[in-house]
Amino acid sequence: MKKTVIYGASFTAFILIACQPTAQKAAVSEKKEEEKKIQVKKEKKKNLAERFKIALANQDKWQKACSNPDQIVPKGIDVETFRKEMMATVKFPEGGVIGKDIKRGEKLFGDPDKGGRSRRGNCYACHCGDPRILACGNIGPSLRGYAKRGIDPKDTYIRIYNSWAIVPCSVMPRLGYHGVLTPEEIADIVAYMHDPESPLNK
């Protein structure tokens, strides 16, 4: 029923357009482009519910395991297996776990020029680090003086790539696993964290 109406309407539109002098044709098709864009935008809005549903359905099996009131690995799931499965997802960058671009690592960790903000790494939301950044969270341990702790850079890399390979169901997001950060970006963060000259370690 509805379809006929639409066909009818577009047919009328077709006749109307066909009767336009050519000079006006360009303008009309431009207008059509514009309308198409608006349509796409509308579609996006209309499908917000659909999109949200898909987003929830994207929950992976490990997230599902952690979705209990305690938000920890529940009874019946072996923690070691969980860790191993998470470990298997970790991809390493070709150039090794210590990247070359320390500056970029710092920016991803939290840009000091922006008060420690960073859309993707956003480490300061949960960790303190560079003493100049006062707006830092206390959810994770402080990372001040991190390089002096004698932690293997490879472990730092794994922790950032997939924290659940170390602490299953941790609050710390699995940033590499989800692709929020690329392996190369994580390597740059590792470089920044292990560099003795980094403000983290001063």
Next chain:
Amino acid sequence: MKEKKYLVGIIAGGSFLVAAVTAQEQTPSHLQELLELGMHPGHAYVDEGRELFNTMKGPNGKTCASCHGEDGSKNLEGAYARMPRYYTDIGKVADLDLRILSCMTQYMGFDPKDKKFRKEFDKWSGKYRVPLATFVASLSNGMEINVQIDDPQEEEMYKKGEKLWFMRVGARDFSCGICHSVLAGKRIRLQGLPDPVKAKVYTHWPAYRFGNDRMWTMEDRVRSCFRAYFLFEKKWNEKSDWVKKPPPYSDWVIALELYMKHAANGGVIEVPGLLR
């Protein structure tokens, strides 16, 4: 107590500035101070909402007051204390925002598909939703939250809300519970994490937030928290596949509201709240 009297004394003396400064030294929070001065910025929304309630006519000539009496005196006192709940006339469990929207579209003749109307309703800066919600909520001030789960639809919604509260999902592996049950009391950056379930914070919603100078309903609050999840449609892609919020008045939002408000049963409503 003594300090309070002292403050009032100073204000009565007309020394406004001094009062503000003194208060800051004596009370822990600058917001408490505003409350004591009787300068709650949220009250403007209550007044605006009341005005709309009594005078705004729908396309069919009805006002809110046509059905609910002047100032909601006929049947709206205490209504908010029982929301969200199942309403037979719309066949849905509704929260405050959806209930008001339904009244406007079903009984006052507003067209739910009219873009202009929806803009004025949906947006936080629009004319209708936030002031009306704040006013209607204020009619339950002093009453205890009393959300019952007896209709099967309510039960289903409640279960959905509880599940959603603990559901780890998105590119940051978050859940409501991770921030508000597990990490409650900690700081995300400088922002303290409250526990909406244990602390019965529902008593102060809708709330005026100083940070961005506007009133928020619980719909706004819940939907905004979802932004932190990095929910995605396909593979996580910051630009194209990021799903920021659930749609307004959707079951997801209402289910979470029902879960949180049920936990706040017994708490005494005092709105609008005032947050930093």
